[in-house]
Amino acid sequence: MTRHPTDTPQFYLTAPSPCPYLPGRQERKVFTHLVGSRAQVLNDVLTQGGFRRSQNIAYRPACENCRACISIRVRVDDFRWTRSFRRLWKRNADIVGSTSEPAPSSQQYDLFRRYLDARHAHGGMSDMTVLDYAMMVEDTHVETMLVEYRRRGPDTFLNGRGTGPLLAVALTDRLSDGLSMVYSFFDPDAQSRSLGTHLILDHVERARALGLPYVYLGYWVKGSPKMDYKARYQPQDHLGPRGWFPASSPDDDPVD
Structure with missing residues (x-):
């Protein structure tokens, strides 16, 4: 069974994939797991830092040659x-x-x-x-x-x-x-x-x-x-x- 640390978040980088917003570009994301007793605090900090949540994952774009995604x-x-x-x-x-x-x-x-x-x-x-x-x-x-x-x-x-x-x-x-x-x-x-x-x-x-x-x-x-x-x-x-x-x-x- 995979265990995810809950005290110190670990960040990971996805492989390149086609961008869903701008044709001809590749996207990558950095992500971490939102689990454990500190998940709420971490979600707060990460959202304020431009991350989004999907289930128990927080992610944000980490594309090498593009900064088109802007958090608003x-x-x-x-x-x-x-x-x-x-x-x-x-x-x-x-x-x-x-x-x-x-x-x-x-x-x-x-x-x-x-x-x-x-x-x-x-x-x-x-x-x-x-x-x-x-x-x-x-x-x-x-x-x-x-x-x-x-x-x-x-x-x-x-x-x-x-x-x-x-x-x-x-x-x-x-x-x-x-x-x-x-x-x-x-x-x-x-x-x-x-x-x-x-x-x-x-x-x-x-x-x-x-x-x-x-x-x-x-x-x-x-x-x-x-x-x-x-x-x-x-x-x-x-x-x-x-x-x-x-x-x-x-x-x-x-x-x-």
Whole structure:
């Protein structure tokens, strides 16, 4: 049985593989295991240092000739609610997100599969089984939660939960200084709702209610259409060689 040290993290480097964001480039990652009693503290430190979490692994790009992946976080207290954001928030006023422990369900997996088949049919996660999904959700040693989004029901004001079919799910880590959106997916048929945007706006408000200053959105890659949407959430900080710094914001009001 493989044993992973829990007191002093060991870091490893992956072999080169095709970059999923920029054609013709190779990517490498440095990673470590998030296990044991110090996993939460380590996840905090590493996320603030530009790492991302996948199950009990923390990783970040370590490409030899490329620095295109930039860690970003949204500044909650100064968040700019554009006109299009406000319209979208009002459009989805009938949706509520309820939090729970990271426990997988058949409803989640069904929605997850529909999302992958519609949005990422040829991506690296396209062949994930129900067991793979369960591991993604519950294989964690850090403080994390699931947020399930459904329509508001007659008892929502009492129990805080929605009713009806599952519309979206977010797997989110709680850090000392923010919320880190690990992975999210949503109903691909509800295009008019722009649920991906709604989930990020909802996390900004959740972080605000918790008194947390940041929402971590992972990596932004300039020139990658897959990542363009992340530039919309302003103001935000980017992580550079000397630490986090305020990034310049677009001048125009984003359109849904």
